[in-house]
Amino acid sequence: MKRVFLDLSRCTGCRSCELACAVQHSRSQNLFEAIFESPPPRKRTYLESIDGIPYPARCMHCSEAPCIEVCPVSAMYREEEFQTVRVDKERCMGCLMCAMVCPNGVIGFDPYKGVAIKCGLCRSRLREGRVPACVESCPTGALSFGEFEELERQKRLRTARVVLKAVKLAEQGTLPIYSERTGGE
Numbered sequence: 001m002k003r004v005f006l007d008l009s010r011c012t013g014c015r016s017c018e019l020a021c022a023v024q025h026s027r028s029q030n031l032f033e034a035i036f037e038s039p040p041p042r043k044r045t046y047l048e049s050i051d052g053i054p055y056p057a058r059c060m061h062c063s064e065a066p067c068i069e070v071c072p073v074s075a076m077y078r079e080e081e082f083q084t085v086r087v088d089k090e091r092c093m094g095c096l097m098c099a100m101v102c103p104n105g106v107i108g109f110d111p112y113k114g115v116a117i118k119c120g121l122c123r124s125r126l127r128e129g130r131v132p133a134c135v136e137s138c139p140t141g142a143l144s145f146g147e148f149e150e151l152e153r154q155k156r157l158r159t160a161r162v163v164l165k166a167v168k169l170a171e172q173g174t175l176p177i178y179s180e181r182t183g184g185e
Contacts, residue, residue: 013054
């Protein structure tokens, strides 16, 4: 099952993910038109800061989703196609019990429609073979989309490339990995 993954070491807190999310959920799906829409488009990704470290938070589509369990009208459900947790806007009564139990605090409220809103992984984009808008817009590659095992493999390869580059630079005498001043041998 494909999901959005975050590499915190690459996130700069630029908020491109939030902007792309809001534009994706606008009527026009165009930044220059979306800013004039009424009601304004609502984002489903929220850039938080934990001890000064930026963290783009969004629905994690929990395997045991408490929002599904607590919804009194069964408006929260898991759809089969991409295994995402969705909101049935026709059933939702806006009580926000789902938001109260969300372990990630990422279920919002659309005051214009009176319903809960949350990340749906840009299902329409997935159907077109594209990645979610937040992933596509991330300029640093902090957000990625795919199967966990494949993304972990890519991360290991990136780390190996960095280590190999450091070793080559050290062999050329341009990067002291250890020195007497740092306590190395």
